Amino acid sequence: MRLVVARCAVDYVGRLTAHLPMAPRLLLIKADGSVSIHADDRAYKPLNWMSPPCWLTEEPGLWRVENKAGEQLLITIEEVLHDSSHALGADPGLVKDGVEAHLQALLAEQVELLGAGYRLIRREYPTPVGPVDLLCRDASGAVVAVEIKRRGEIEGVEQLTRYVDLLSRDPLLGRVTGVFAAQQIKPQARTLAEDRGLRCLVLDYDRMRGVDDVAGRLF
Template structure:
């Protein structure tokens, strides 16, 4: 991973255009080829980025990041304040809570729980910022990304939002809808998800496991 802190301006040229005026920013160049531009006031979210596959062309004052679709991020460098490279080694991956991991496995086996005619594309669908729990297709063939939690909090909605922003840049997948699935979903998380067009699904762990409720029944 390469970390560059530079005074720069950034211009995105593609389906839309965007401009960031000259300022001090962090440029993050990862081993997977992705390049992202960060400020000091946006937490984890980059101001602009280019996902792999893409390539970086470095001239003394201008960096150009381009992908196969012809989209470009042009970074004009005024001054480099820091430039360092670091070898992070092999990423062992996120170790999930046992119940959460089992929920993902069960929902993958019973994806029709989300809708009739739905099919599973892949578990742990890879993206440049981490794997989506499930990538599915609905009965009409549209792509749906599913994020699974044991307890649905606002940070889980934010995580799924980041995945959707990235996935919808891929013309082979877009448009991609989102589902936020959990055993419990907090009201604030549900409100945020629904405001962003993300469907919320409450999962019944025992039902997915095929265990019927231990209750007296009339029939």
């Protein structure tokens, strides 16, 4: 990655035109070929950028970035204040805490959170449109499909609806019901789920993994 701090003006020439007047800015040139121009605000959002594949040509006082569509960023350099390159190497990626896989494993171990008498049949139970997170039996022996999300949205309800419909066609399973489980469930998703006969369950991730601070709570 190359970091350049420079007084510069930027003109975008393409389907539209845009102009950034002369000012100090950060120019970020990544190993993937992308070039972005940043100010000291706007959080992570650049003022302008060119996504790969694109090519940077440096001339005295002018940088020209062009993509395969012929669009250009013309960066007029008045003064370079800093120029450094750093090899970051391959990135291992973001590891999120509390993703669906963690929630699925925890709920499979604590299946009683679904209700008294629940038993786990299998995790990742296959269906023709993908695996359902958990397949369980309730206290009466009826089969229940459980779909687990970090944030419960309408798309997840639709997904569980498809699983329940397909699983209910299997004569060995009988009529299958569904539980939509998530750390938080949006009101629209809850309304749709309940309208379709699906039960909603809010998961407390900290409590499930045994780090709930009981002493620190007022109630």
